[in-house]
Amino acid sequence: MISKATLGRLPIYLKYLRSVNGSVTEISATTLSRGLNLGEVQVRKDLAAVCGSGRPKIGYKTKELIQSIENILSEKEPKEAVIIGAGKLGMALLDYTGFSEYGLRVIKAFDIDPTKCNEDVLPMNELHSYCLMHQIELGILAVKPESAQEAVNEMVKSGIRAIWSFSSQTPEVPQGVIVQYENLALSLAHLHNRMKNEAI
Amino acid sequence: MISKATLGRLPIYLKYLRSVNGSVTEISATTLSRGLNLGEVQVRKDLAAVCGSGRPKIGYKTKELIQSIENILSEKEPKEAVIIGAGKLGMALLDYTGFSEYGLRVIKAFDIDPTKCNEDVLPMNELHSYCLMHQIELGILAVKPESAQEAVNEMVKSGIRAIWSFSSQTPEVPQGVIVQYENLALSLAHLHNRMKNEAI
Known part of the structure; x- marks a missing residue:
């Protein structure tokens, strides 16, 4: 299960990934951690929890990563509460x-x-x-x-x-x-x- | 520093200790954990964080333990916030x-x-x-x-x-x-x- 701490960072990743999507088709944990000024180890763990381990030296397909995060955050189908x-x-x-x-x-x-x-x-x-x-x-x-x-x-x-x-x-x-x-x-x-x- | 989890249990300990104070002058982590149906290891750690390690096989003086918890919870002098x-x-x-x-x-x-x-x-x-x-x-x-x-x-x-x-x-x-x-x-x-x- 995704930890609360990881979950808390997903909206930050999503915002960043959407901003680079189109210009960058593949993105590594290293690039993401530098772009967001977050610890690389933490980003690596977060992405692994969300989308598996990524390809060595290349990382993740930007679109796939966006979709995985969107799924977890129920972006397409908001969950209703009373x-x-x-x-x-x-x-x-x-x-x-x-x-x-x-x-x-x-x-x-x-x-x-x-x-x-x-x-x-x-x-x-x-x-x-x-x-x-x-x-x-x-x-x-x-x-x-x-x-x-x-x-x-x-x-x-x-x-x-x-x-x-x-x-x-x-x-x-x-x-x-x-x-x-x-x-x-x-x-x-x-x-x-x-x-x-x-x-x- | 006392952890948030330990802090969260202090009001529970305090209530219990006050209820037995007078009839029990000394209390061990074992007794307290049984009385409250909480894990003994956890209670032992909590009390150690609050009031040191206690005396072997005897535990803590009930009054001292109450006072230590009261101090941490600022019972005598509530802290004001705006x-x-x-x-x-x-x-x-x-x-x-x-x-x-x-x-x-x-x-x-x-x-x-x-x-x-x-x-x-x-x-x-x-x-x-x-x-x-x-x-x-x-x-x-x-x-x-x-x-x-x-x-x-x-x-x-x-x-x-x-x-x-x-x-x-x-x-x-x-x-x-x-x-x-x-x-x-x-x-x-x-x-x-x-x-x-x-x-x-």
Whole structure:
């Protein structure tokens, strides 16, 4: 599986490769690493994970490399995700524009509170039919802790197989459903810790 | 330096230790790992990073361990942070309650738009005096890409030494200032990638 760190660099490679495509039909990890000012070993590993080992001394066909990266980033067919919970965080995520770089589209939020519902926020009881209709497999959990398990149950029933959770709760899920926790507080705490250590 | 993973488990240890403190004056990594259902090797490493190696066969004095963890989590003296940019994401972070677990308090947001200002959101031109007055060293960057460099310049001038950035831009900072990037899209992309790999 492609590591998170490699995945994070793919949009950078893709942008560069597209800019040279046409003028350069073949490109090596060395050339790419120089062009982007990245470590060669790292670039070599990244490209190997994406597109195999390349031809010795020549490298990769630029077009093939672009296609491989596009496939991984679901460029041609963006993957859609929904948010459960239209509080401040949920709405901020719905508004966040960075997802498209990774072939992802956060298309709707769902909430049990009818006063929050509008064109972008649908009532929770429509989650099931919406997910089936749009074949949604990715869900974002942004509800209050006390509602987390119930929301997760609804998500699973609706066919969601991967949950990105901003909740501090660890809900139970059936086997085959992945929950990935996003602990924003821990990220800031880690930065604080780094700062304390730099000062010593 | 304590790793992010270890840091993430400290609130769990602290809660447990406080619950047994009084009845247990000394505690070993083995006991703690059983009580919390965590791997013993991991717990042993975590405690060593926090409080040294402990006494053979006995472990740690419960009170000392509690104090060490409290110190790292700044329990007694919460560290304050400010947000630059009172858009949806900035307001969601200002509202986010999870920071206190790590001894952090996000106290104010700042914005150049006077219509956004209120009790919790101060005008950007007050950042400098506010940060000096409250000795703020931690700042959260949640502005639009085109305003990132200017906002960072103001943060640095105001004495902020560590910046948690939600911006896709990589602003220039003087030596000694840390910038830690939070790429939310990459987290969701990583989950998507994990899901695709599970399906194979």
